Amino acid sequence: MGKSIKNIFTQGAISPAFIAESIAKHSAKTGIGAHSIFLGQVRADDVDGKTVAAIEYTSYQEMALEKMHKIREEIFNKYELTCMHIHHSLGSVLAGEICLFVFTSSKHRKAATEACNEVVERIKAELPVWGKELFEDATHQWKVNN
């Protein structure tokens, strides 16, 4: 039986305190020997003399959460993970703030690091989420993932 669909979205930036707390919560799970963490940070890109001040994220939430659920199940089938936590920002996130937090844990390091990398790549390629890069002069352009 599949697990229920989890919400991965958070309004605004993901705070370093929240990330620290998430790590601390795992001290009770003593079967874990390795954590892998990916943090996406909004970059103040320079485009034709203008600087990105923030990214405003929107999503087709229903579809994104269904897709994330599927990715989660596939990752758990592929790797020997103890647990996995994913948080993605919606709304406005300032340059320098955290917009994506992927956290995988396993008995040995290889599963955690490989799963973490794969999840990040799949989030960027497969989740219906869009980033609007807001410049300091209030103009904008749509983010493009490489």
Add this chain to the structure above:
Amino acid sequence: MKVRVIAFGQIAEITGGELFIEAQDTVVLKAALQVEFPTLADKKYAIAVNNKLVTEVTALTENDVVALMPPYSGG
């Protein structure tokens, strides 16, 4: 068939929030959208019907939700 059309990202800037359009399949729908919004012609977007991506001609039924989605740029 009247379907509900929603759009995201750059495509939403062209079509606005939500539309109701008569179309029996996704090809007819795309053509109707292009007549109403000529600038859509040179935009890249995928289509999802009731939360599922479709790449081939897909028949539509009353009250289907059709999403117009430009390339993803999350993370």
